[in-house]
Amino acid sequence: xxxxxxxxxxxxxxxxxxxxxxxxxxxxxxxxxxxxxxxxxxxxxxxxxxxxxxxxxxxxxxxxxxxxxxxxxxxxxxxxxxxxxxxxxxxxxxxxxxxxxxxxxxxxxxxxxxxxxxxxxxxxxxxxxxxxxxxxxxxxxxxxxxxxxxxxxxxxxxxxxxxxxxxxxxxxxxxxxxxxxxxxxxxxxxxxxxxxxxxxxxxxxxxxxxxxxxxxxxxxxxxxxxxxxxxxxxxxxxxxxxxxxxxxxxxxxxxxxxxxxxxxxxxxxxxxxxxxxxxxxxxxxxxxxxxxxxxxxxxxxxxxxxxxxxxxxxxxxxxxxxxxxxxxxxxxxxxxxxxxxxxxxxxxxxxxxxxxxxxxxxxxxxxxxxxxxxxxxxxxxxxxxxxxxxxxxxxxxxxxxxxxxxxxxxxxxxxxxxxxxxxxxxxxxxxxxxxxxxxxxxxxxxxxxxxxxxxxxxxxxxxxxxxxxxxxxxxxxxxxxxxxxxxxxxxxxxxxxxxxxxxxxxxxxxxxxxxxxxxxxxxxxxxxxxxxxx
Numbered sequence: 001x002x003x004x005x006x007x008x009x010x011x012x013x014x015x016x017x018x019x020x021x022x023x024x025x026x027x028x029x030x031x032x033x034x035x036x037x038x039x040x041x042x043x044x045x046x047x048x049x050x051x052x053x054x055x056x057x058x059x060x061x062x063x064x065x066x067x068x069x070x071x072x073x074x075x076x077x078x079x080x081x082x083x084x085x086x087x088x089x090x091x092x093x094x095x096x097x098x099x100x101x102x103x104x105x106x107x108x109x110x111x112x113x114x115x116x117x118x119x120x121x122x123x124x125x126x127x128x129x130x131x132x133x134x135x136x137x138x139x140x141x142x143x144x145x146x147x148x149x150x151x152x153x154x155x156x157x158x159x160x161x162x163x164x165x166x167x168x169x170x171x172x173x174x175x176x177x178x179x180x181x182x183x184x185x186x187x188x189x190x191x192x193x194x195x196x197x198x199x200x201x202x203x204x205x206x207x208x209x210x211x212x213x214x215x216x217x218x219x220x221x222x223x224x225x226x227x228x229x230x231x232x233x234x235x236x237x238x239x240x241x242x243x244x245x246x247x248x249x250x251x252x253x254x255x256x257x258x259x260x261x262x263x264x265x266x267x268x269x270x271x272x273x274x275x276x277x278x279x280x281x282x283x284x285x286x287x288x289x290x291x292x293x294x295x296x297x298x299x300x301x302x303x304x305x306x307x308x309x310x311x312x313x314x315x316x317x318x319x320x321x322x323x324x325x326x327x328x329x330x331x332x333x334x335x336x337x338x339x340x341x342x343x344x345x346x347x348x349x350x351x352x353x354x355x356x357x358x359x360x361x362x363x364x365x366x367x368x369x370x371x372x373x374x375x376x377x378x379x380x381x382x383x384x385x386x387x388x389x390x391x392x393x394x395x396x397x398x399x400x401x402x403x404x405x406x407x408x409x410x411x412x413x414x415x416x417x418x419x420x421x422x423x424x425x426x427x428x429x430x431x432x433x434x435x436x437x438x439x440x441x442x443x444x445x446x447x448x449x450x451x452x453x454x455x456x457x458x459x460x461x462x463x464x465x466x467x468x469x470x471x472x473x474x475x476x477x478x479x480x481x482x483x484x485x486x487x488x489x490x491x492x493x494x495x496x497x498x499x500x501x502x503x504x505x506x507x508x509x510x511x512x513x514x515x516x517x518x519x520x521x522x523x524x525x526x527x528x529x530x531x532x533x534x
Contacts, residue, residue: 057136067095088134102145152181165229169188170186181219188216265300266300270283278313285307352401357478370401373457377469396413399412409442
């Protein structure tokens with residue numbers, strides 16, 4: 001029994017050992033199977049990736065058809081999208097107008113395996129075809145870019161002979177040139193030579209207007225410039241002379257050259273010369289009477305001019321004295337000084353300035369006072385002539401100073417009749433042609449008359465609408481000088497000796513006592529005259 005039990009226990013132990021071994025073997029087999037299965041799966045996967053089950057690959061063209069096109073073909077030129085592995089794929093690329101190919105890329109599983117960049121030399125295009133061997137599903141991409149065209153360059157055709165001026169073409173930076181790119185701004189300016197003017201300016205045969213001498217535009221096509229300068233038309237006027245045959249009138253330009261035709265705006269000089277034994281009694285230029293004691297007259301010609309001159313025979317000595325007396329009556333003491341030294345009749349033609357210098361100091365002070373009064377009005381200008389001093393408001397004469405005898409007088413454009421039986425003791429000189437525009441004469445003999453003269457001036461200025469201005473007072477006093485000195489200073493001229501030889505305009509060689517009076521003698525005489533006037 002015991003042996004039996006022992007055998008049974010032994011058998012049980014053997015079975016357990018066998019079972020353990022069998023289980024171990026089974027585990028090993030399971031692991032081995034798992035490894036083999038893994039190897040099999042990996043092999044299958046590799047084979048599936050390396051060679052599709054259908055033995056074909058897809059090639060996709062990716063591009064923007066608004067910019068260009070891609071065409072896929074095989075070696076035989078057949079257009080298709082499915083290829084065999086290791087088959088050659090031809091890619092034909094064409095860019096649309098205005099664009100060019102930028103690059104081509106070949107991608108497998110989103111990885112770029114080949115790339116062509118235009119003009120880089122990395123790959124080559126043969127007649128617009130790019131080739132590669134396909135091994136898997138592939139995407140071919142093409143990128144295009146717009147063509148930036150070089151701006152067109154235009155050359156300006158300038159039709160200009162260079163006569164009478166010049167034409168300058170510049171860009172906005174002021175650079176001179178005659179070639180401009182499309183869209184560039186062109187500035188054309190013209191400058192006429194002296195005596196010429198721009199008569200024509202055309203762009204492409206169309207007349208254009210310059211703004212402040214410049215024409216500016218953006219060029220878009222070939223341009224033809226047509227410019228012409230012409231001489232400014234010269235307007236000429238004729239000066240005609242009418243005389244009575246006892247003298248001549250010389251008409252010259254400002255250079256002293258004799259001529260009868262003058263260009264508009266040119267200065268004309270007129271000088272009258274009497275024949276021997278005659279003198280100029282009247283000179284009229286363009287209807288305006290001129291002072292005969294002025295040697296030379298000038299005017300700017302603006303129309304045909306007419307000059308009239310009247311000459312008269314110099315009278316004998318007796319007639320001269322009568323004429324002097326008559327002149328005193330007619331011109332109211334505004335005569336030249338005439339003297340007789342027992343042999344010659346001497347005529348001293350004194351200017352207003354000379355008379356003012358030889359007037360007494362009190363009258364000289366009154367002159368300064370009234371002159372400051374006149375110039376205290378806006379737009380009043382003074383002008384000194386040989387016989388008088390005139391004041392104008394614009395073109396209207398508002399006052400004149402003259403000296404009658406030894407008395408300072410003022411002439412005003414007032415109606416003398418309005419001042420009859422008033423405190424203003426005015427005189428009517430309207431009969432004197434040269435004073436027709438200032439017919440009211442007032443003599444300044446004392447302080448009261450000085451103030452009355454200011455009243456009359458104020459009336460004239462009120463009539464004119466003149467306004468007073470702030471003005472610094474000036475002293476116009478001129479110290480006394482002798483007649484001999486005044487002759488040398490050319491303030492006393494046209495001294496005449498009637499001896500039958502020298503005629504009008506001769507210079508006195510011998511003078512009487514009067515012209516050489518000393519300053520003290522003149523002052524005494526002036527004081528006596530002033531007392532008599534009072």
